[in-house]
Structures are given as structure tokens and as C-alpha cells.
Amino acid sequence: MATFVEQSINGLTIGSFYALVALGYSMVYGVMKLINFAHGDLFALGSYLGYTLLIAGSSWVTMHFGLWGGMTIAMLFAFVGVGLAGLLMERVAYRPVYPTGRLPLVVSALGMSIFLENGIMAIWGSRPQAYPAAVVPSTRFSILGLPVTSLQIVILLLSFTLMLVIWFIVEKTTFGAAIRATALDRSTATLMGIDVRVVIFFIFALGPALGGIAGVMNGMYYRAISFNMGWAYGLKAFTATILGGIGNIPGAMIGGILLGLMESLFAGYVSGAWKDVFVFVILIAVLIWRPTGLLGEKTAEKV
Amino acid sequence: MATLLATKNLVVNYGAVQALKGIDIELGEHDIVTVLGANGAGKTTLLKSISRIQTIKSGSIEFKGKDLATVPAFQLAALGVSHVPEGRRIFATLTTEENLNLGAYGVRNLPAGKELQKTKEWIFSLFPILKERRKQLAGTLSGGEQQMLAIGRGLISKPSVLLLDEPSLGLAPIIVQEIFRVIRQIHEEEGVSILLVEQNARKALSVARYGYILELGKVAIEGEACNLKDDERVRAAYLGGSKVSC
Numbered sequence: 031m032a033t034f035v036e037q038s039i040n041g042l043t044i045g046s047f048y049a050l051v052a053l054g055y056s057m058v059y060g061v062m063k064l065i066n067f068a069h070g071d072l073f074a075l076g077s078y079l080g081y082t083l084l085i086a087g088s089s090w091v092t093m094h095f096g097l098w099g100g101m102t103i104a105m106l107f108a109f110v111g112v113g114l115a116g117l118l119m120e121r122v123a124y125r126p127v128y129p130t131g132r133l134p135l136v137v138s139a140l141g142m143s144i145f146l147e148n149g150i151m152a153i154w155g156s157r158p159q160a161y162p163a164a165v166v167p168s169t170r171f172s173i174l175g176l177p178v179t180s181l182q183i184v185i186l187l188l189s190f191t192l193m194l195v196i197w198f199i200v201e202k203t204t205f206g207a208a209i210r211a212t213a214l215d216r217s218t219a220t221l222m223g224i225d226v227r228v229v230i231f232f233i234f235a236l237g238p239a240l241g242g243i244a245g246v247m248n249g250m251y252y253r254a255i256s257f258n259m260g261w262a263y264g265l266k267a268f269t270a271t272i273l274g275g276i277g278n279i280p281g282a283m284i285g286g287i288l289l290g291l292m293e294s295l296f297a298g299y300v301s302g303a304w305k306d307v308f309v310f311v312i313l314i315a316v317l318i319w320r321p322t323g324l325l326g327e328k329t330a331e332k333v
Numbered sequence: 334m335a336t337l338l339a340t341k342n343l344v345v346n347y348g349a350v351q352a353l354k355g356i357d358i359e360l361g362e363h364d365i366v367t368v369l370g371a372n373g374a375g376k377t378t379l380l381k382s383i384s385r386i387q388t389i390k391s392g393s394i395e396f397k398g399k400d401l402a403t404v405p406a407f408q409l410a411a412l413g414v415s416h417v418p419e420g421r422r423i424f425a426t427l428t429t430e431e432n433l434n435l436g437a438y439g440v441r442n443l444p445a446g447k448e449l450q451k452t453k454e455w456i457f458s459l460f461p462i463l464k465e466r467r468k469q470l471a472g473t474l475s476g477g478e479q480q481m482l483a484i485g486r487g488l489i490s491k492p493s494v495l496l497l498d499e500p501s502l503g504l505a506p507i508i509v510q511e512i513f514r515v516i517r518q519i520h521e522e523e524g525v526s527i528l529l530v531e532q533n534a535r536k537a538l539s540v541a542r543y544g545y546i547l548e549l550g551k552v553a554i555e556g557e558a559c560n561l562k563d564d565e566r567v568r569a570a571y572l573g574g575s576k577v578s579c
Contacts, residue, residue: 204435204438207427207435210424210427211424217386217418220386221384221386221409221410221418222436222486223407223408223437223439223490225405225407226407
């Protein structure tokens with residue numbers, strides 16, 4: 031029972047940053063119909079940006095703004111930094127190849143992924159780095175007898191808040207309706223007076239920016255970060271996206287949380303070493319038996 | 334009649350194929366003009382060029398004396414040009430009401446407040462069924478309802494020109510009647526100028542003042558709708574040979 035509770039809390043925590051990364055994946059896919067393979071590397075970039083800010087001047091930020099202040103600033107820094115990187119990426123790697131179709135776009139995304147991964151290695155080195163213990167909130171306490179850390183609570187609350195905000199923007203506002211319209215039919219969206227470029231901008235800034243925050247969360251949670259971690263996380267978030275139903279916002283959230291839980295419980299009860307294999311077995315199983323995911327892409331087609 | 338919209342020597346290419354080979358058409362204020370022709374004659378291309386979602390090779394599109402060729406497509410709605418595309422193209426997974434609201438997206442002086450609500454009520458009075466369906470996903474509407482929604486979505490920006498692309502396509506005759514009744518009504522009561530592309534020549538000529546007949550990217554015949562109905566060539570090719578009284 032203790033293992034179950036512990037692994038479930040752990041699973042919820044990592045599931046919530048999978049969900050954030052998956053959300054970005056799904057948003058970009060929904061509007062661009064592009065599997066952005068560089069998305070995981072943007073997540074890694076967020077991890078490194080947060081790390082750099084927190085260790086700069088030996089925890090100067092943490093000293094002046096406190097543990098929570100430092101964490102907030104690091105997340106904002108990663109949010110903005112990775113958002114800008116996302117915009118830049120759209121400009122240099124994707125926009126020039128839009129007219130040539132979807133396949134060149136995917137190849138460009140793969141190239142961007144390799145570029146980012148190696149860029150991170152060139153700047154921060156090939157050896158793993160560690161978030162110093164002093165910058166990570168780690169008070170332990172128990173809620174209703176469940177053992178949790180303050181970091182876990184923050185990660186959970188923040189992820190759910192962010193997801194709720196995104197859901198609200200996309201589903202309940204006029205701009206959100208414009209995003210959904212653009213995803214469905216770009217030229218008709220233009221006829222409505224929607225500037226499709228603004229929508230694409232928004233998507234390519236916000237999607238990666240969410241991944242950037244998740245990167246900082248991940249860094250704080252596991253402490254160790256490495257230049258090539260983006261690939262594995264990208265694939266896991268991709269799995270979460272497929273599991274929930276790609277192009278579907280609640281789907282990405284549910285997929286992320288479920289995947290985190292399953293991975294964690296598998297690691298706790300079966301084998302920690304085989305957990306990644308388990309995750310990709312799930313991916314393959316979903317692709318075979320339910321390729322539209324748990325929620326599927328919403329369709330209301332009447333011919 | 335003062336000219337509202339005019340194309341001059343409009344040329345559009347699809348790769349090596351010339352789709353429009355120099356088209357001149359004119360639409361006045363408070364006017365209905367129809368563009369007829371067989372499939373592939375260039376009717377839809379003409380409308381898409383006017384609303385700027387199709388790039389043109391050469392020629393000009395003047396609206397209220399302003400050349401539209403330099404205006405980005407998404408700004409046209411704000412200028413007062415609204416395009417109801419062929420095949421309705423409603424946003425299937427958005428609700429009826431969201432579809433309508435998006436029609437006003439580009440129009441800054443129609444904020445989501447009272448004015449929009451008033452316009453929406455007007456559209457519901459034209460098509461009462463849309464009011465009943467407002468919370469329903471647009472993709473679940475019937476073909477006729479979708480066409481009504483597409484027209485309503487085009488009207489909610491209060492355009493001075495409405496470009497209508499085959500509003501009768503694939504609809505039951507009774508719905509076609511309904512659609513044409515509304516076309517007449519918005520023209521007569523609100524003074525909206527309409528450029529109507531149709532395959533149903535008989536219907537189109539019955540509401541229009543003037544007509545153009547496109548053949549292979551060129552204006553083959555043009556004239557007052559009344560005269561076109563009497564034209565031997567038009568009767569043979571587009572009106573099934575029968576005589577239609579004016």
C-alpha cells in the first residue's frame with residue numbers, strides 16, 4: 031500500500047509535466063498538423079535555462095528572492111526564453127518550408143531537434159548537470175496521511191492551473207474559437223478576418239513555453255539534467271498526446287497524467303529499468319487498437 | 334449606379350494553366366449581379382481572387398475606389414467584403430453560435446457587445462432555425478441549415494458586398510427557395526450588394542439585375558438579366574432550351 035501511494039503521487043507529479051509538454055505538442059499539431067519533433071528539446075532547453083538562472087552567481091536569485099521567488103523567476107525565465115525559441119524556430123525552420131507540404135516540415139522538425147540537442151551540448155557541455163539542492167523546495171509533510179513534498183504540490187497545482195487557463199482560452203474565448211477555426215480550415219478562417227499568422231505565432235510561442243516550464247519542474251524534481259534528455263521526454267510526451275488523442279486539449283492532459291501514473295506504478299511494482307520500454311509498448315498498443323486515442327479528435331462530420 | 338466593386342483585366346494562373354484570362358466585372362451599390370458558367374469556367378476562382386485568398390497574376394480589384402490587391406486577405410471583412418465560400422465551409426466542431434461570432438471576428442467596430450447581439454438577432458430573424466440550433470455543433474446541422482449558417486456568418490459583419498458562391502449547391506428545392514428568398518430580402522431591406530455565383534441559372538437570373546457568363550476563364554456573354562434570359566445561346570446552354578419570361 032505504501033508503495034502504491036508513493037508511486038501514485040510520484041506518477042501524478044511526473045504525469046503533470048508530461049501533460050504540459052503533451053499540451054504543447056497537441057496545440058502545435060492541432061493548428062499546424064505538424065508533429066514537432068523538436069518539442070522535447072525545447073523542454074530540455076527550458077530545463078537548462080532555469081538551471082542557468084538558478085546557479086548564476088551561486089544562487090544569487092535564490093538568496094535575494096527566496097526559495098519560492100527563485101523558482102518562480104526561473105520558471106518565468108524558461109517560459110519566456112523557450113517561447114522566444116519557439117517563435118524563432120517557426121521563423122527559420124518551418125515557415126520557409128510550409129508551401130512544400132507536410133513531409134519536408136517533419137524532416138525540418140527532426141533537423142531542428144538535432145540542432146537544439148547539439149546546441150545545448152555545445153553551450154552547457156555533454157556531462158549531466160544538477161540543480162543544486164539549495165534551490166529546490168523540499169519540505170516534507172503529509173496531507174491526509176499521504177507523504178508529499180512541497181515541490182510536488184507546487185508542480186501539481188501549477189500544472190493544473192496552467193492547463194485550466196489554456197483550456198479556458200481555447201474553448202471559451204473568441205480568440206480560442208479563432209484558433210480552433212484556423213486548425214480546421216485556414217482559408218475560411220482568413221475569410222472571417224482572422225489573421226492566421228497571429229494564431230500561428232501564439233501557438234508556437236505558448237506551446238514551447240509550457241514545455242519550458244515543465245523543463246524547470248523536471249529539473250527540480252529529478253535534479254539531474256542532460257543535454258539529450260529532450261528526445262526521451264519528447265517521445266513520452268508524444269505517447270501521452272497519442273494516448274489522450276492528438277489535437278485534443280483535455281486529451282493531452284489526461285494522456286499525460288495517465289502515462290505518468292502507469293509509468294510510475296510499473297516502476298514501483300515491476301521494474302524501474304524497464305519503465306521506458308513499458309511506455310513505448312503503450313504507444314504501440316494505442317496506435318494499433320485505438321489510434322484516435324482515448325478521447326479522439328472531436329469530429330462532427332455530416333456529409 | 335455608382336460602382337462599388339470592379340475587377341479589371343483580372344488574370345489568375347494555376348501553375349501553367351490560366352484560370353482567369355482577363356476578367357472585367359462590375360457590381361454597383363445596392364446591386365445584385367450574377368456570374369454563371371459551367372464547372373471549371375473560373376467562377377469560384379473569381380470570387381476567391383476578390384476576397385484575396387487566391388493570389389492573382391495581374392489586373393486590379395477595386396472596391397470603393399481602393400485597390401484590394403495590396404490588402405491582406407484577413408482585412409477584407411473589416412473593409413466590408415464578405416465571402417460565403419463554395420461548399421459552405423462551416424467550422425464543423427464549433428457550435429452554430431461560435432461560427433456566427435467568428436463571422437464578426439475581423440470587424441473591430443462590432444464588439445462582442447450589444448451591436449453584435451442585435452446583428453445576431455437579425456440573422457436569427459432571417460433564419461429562425463439557426464436560433465434553435467445555436468448550441469449545436471455546426472457539423473451536425475443539415476445541409477440546408479449549414480448553408481443558412483454560412484450565409485448568416487457572412488452577414489454578421491454587416492458587409493456592403495456579399496460574395497455568394499453557389500448557395501443552392503446540393504440543396505432540396507424547397508431550401509433553395511428559402512435561400513433565394515433571403516438573398517432577395519437582404520438586398521432589398523438592407524441594401525447589401527451581392528455578387529452571386531450560381532449553377533442554377535434560372536434562379537440566379539430571376540433575382541439578379543445583371544449577369545456575366547464565364548466560359549473557360551473569359552466573359553463570354555454579359556448583359557441585363559432580362560436580356561440574358563432571352564438570349565438564344567444562354568437559353569440553349571444554361572436554361573435547358575426553355576423560354577423564361579422576364
